[in-house]
Amino acid sequence: MSVDTLRDLIPAYAKDISLNLGSLASETVLNDQQKWGCFLASAHAIGVAPVVKAIEAQAAAVLSPEALNAAKSAAAIMGMNNIYYRALHLMKNSEYTTIPARLRMNVLANPGVPKMDFELWSTAVSGINGCGACLDAHEGELRKHGVPATQVQAALRIGAVVHAASRIVASEAALAG
Template sequence: MSIDTLRDLLPAYAKDISLNLSSLASETILSDQQKWGTFLASAHAIGVAPVVRAIEAQAATVLSPEAMNAAKAAAAIMGMNNIYYRSLHLMKNHEYTTLLARLRMNVLANPGVEKMDFELWSTAVSAINGCGACLDAHEGELRKHGIANTQVQAALRIGAVVHAASRIIASETALAA
């Protein structure tokens, strides 16, 4: 499977999503590791099987096993952190923000790839999961380390398009069942 296989799964009404997948797969503003790690982390964050399989197959042609693992780890840890920190951000009682999280997050300190690549992937996943607090935190780290706003935008665009493709394929699968 590949991005082209994924594009073939999309119905005609999702032509814009298909074209966006193609153009983002050819994006050059990100390194291949940044780009395909973002695709992979985004697919795993959403978890729609045909999308995960297609993107994982394409990413495996570019990413090292360590980078594949780190992209999946970004989806996993953000799956937890985005819920926790979004809740703290939304709650009126700010006392909770003064308490230690008491959640293991060791992968953040040692993700197995360049820290800024992991931050970029975490930003895309945080956008998918809708956590403004995490988006601000990860984007702030990226900017402190000189990552251009156009690179952050590219990661957000990948997350958005992978999300749209996943929702479409999930809906079409539901209709076919």
């Protein structure tokens, strides 16, 4: 499987999503590790089986085992953090922001890949999960380390398109099943 296989699963009504998948797979704003890590973290964040399988197959040809693991770790840790910190942000009672989270987040300190790659992947997943607090935190870290806005935007674009493709594939499977 590959992104091309995934594109074949997308019906004509969503041609724009298919075209965006193809252009993002050819994106050169990010290096291959950054790009395929964004794709993989995004796919795992959503968890639609055919999308995960197609993207993981293509990412495995580019990413080291450590990078594959780190991209999945970004999806996992952001799956927790995005819900927790989004809830704190949405709650009117700010007292909760003063209480330590007491959630394990060790992978953030040592993800096994360059920290800025992991931050890009976490940004893509945070966009998918809609956590403004996490988006601001990760984007701030990236910008502090000189990552240009075009690279941050590329990560967000990948997350958005993988999300759309996943929803389409899942809804078409629901119709077929």
